[in-house]
Amino acid sequence: MDYVLFGIQGSGKGTQGKILAEKLHAAYFETGGELRRLAAENSPLGQKVKSIIDAGHLVPNEVVMEIVEDFIKRAGRTDTATPIIWDGIPRNKEQNASFTSLLQKFNRPYTGIYFELSREEAENRLLKRRICSKCKTVYPANYSKALACEKCGGKLATRADDNADSIRTRLDIFFKETLPIVESWRTADKIFTVNAAPPITEVTKELFSRLSV
Ligand SMILES: [Zn+2]
Numbered sequence: 001m002d003y004v005l006f007g008i009q010g011s012g013k014g015t016q017g018k019i020l021a022e023k024l025h026a027a028y029f030e031t032g033g034e035l036r037r038l039a040a041e042n043s044p045l046g047q048k049v050k051s052i053i054d055a056g057h058l059v060p061n062e063v064v065m066e067i068v069e070d071f072i073k074r075a076g077r078t079d080t081a082t083p084i085i086w087d088g089i090p091r092n093k094e095q096n097a098s099f100t101s102l103l104q105k106f107n108r109p110y111t112g113i114y115f116e117l118s119r120e121e122a123e124n125r126l127l128k129r130r131i132c133s134k135c136k137t138v139y140p141a142n143y144s145k146a147l148a149c150e151k152c153g154g155k156l157a158t159r160a161d162d163n164a165d166s167i168r169t170r171l172d173i174f175f176k177e178t179l180p181i182v183e184s185w186r187t188a189d190k191i192f193t194v195n196a197a198p199p200i201t202e203v204t205k206e207l208f209s210r211l212s213v
């Protein structure tokens with residue numbers, strides 16, 4: 001069974017997704033990370049991705065789907081016994097249609113998980129979180145040792161893109177483009193909701209209990 005993660009920025013879906021991937025020995029697909037990995041790779045697809053990113057363009061949907069297909073086909077993953085956790089896809093209606101047909105094409109059963117967090121709490125978390133200037137580890141709003149990174153000792157700073165306007169724009173896009181997908185999956189009984197407001201360990205506990213893992 002594949003799991004497709006949905007959640008507003010700040011909901012902690014990436015953190016929970018990685019914990020779940022470890023628990024299930026699943027492969028983990030994160031759109032941004034996959035684009036960066038491919039762009040650094042000397043393959044035809046990697047070079048295509050690199051040229052799009054270097055030109056400053058958004059990666060078009062059909063290329064994103066090539067990336068998804070490439071990911072599924074890589075060693076072992078056409079075996080559906082190895083689950084894939086999908087993070088950051090599908091983001092909009094167009095991606096939803098092509099992404100779900102790809103999963104069907106490869107006979108991959110899937111369930112969505114929606115990490116639900118209020119817009120107010122998301123804004124609050126995003127405005128307060130810090131990032132390490134050296135190793136780029138992100139620290140949540142309630143991280144107490146606010147001065148240095150616990151991994152490398154680097155200085156923690158507010159993320160450059162975490163100013164109020166860009167946060168609002170990103171949240172708007174989620175509500176306008178991604179939330180309708182959550183609603184359509186809910187209607188189709190393809191998704192369940194986890195309350196993302198509690199601390200990380202409690203969210204994990206609820207997630208694992210919902211999945212009986
Ligand atoms: Zn660091």
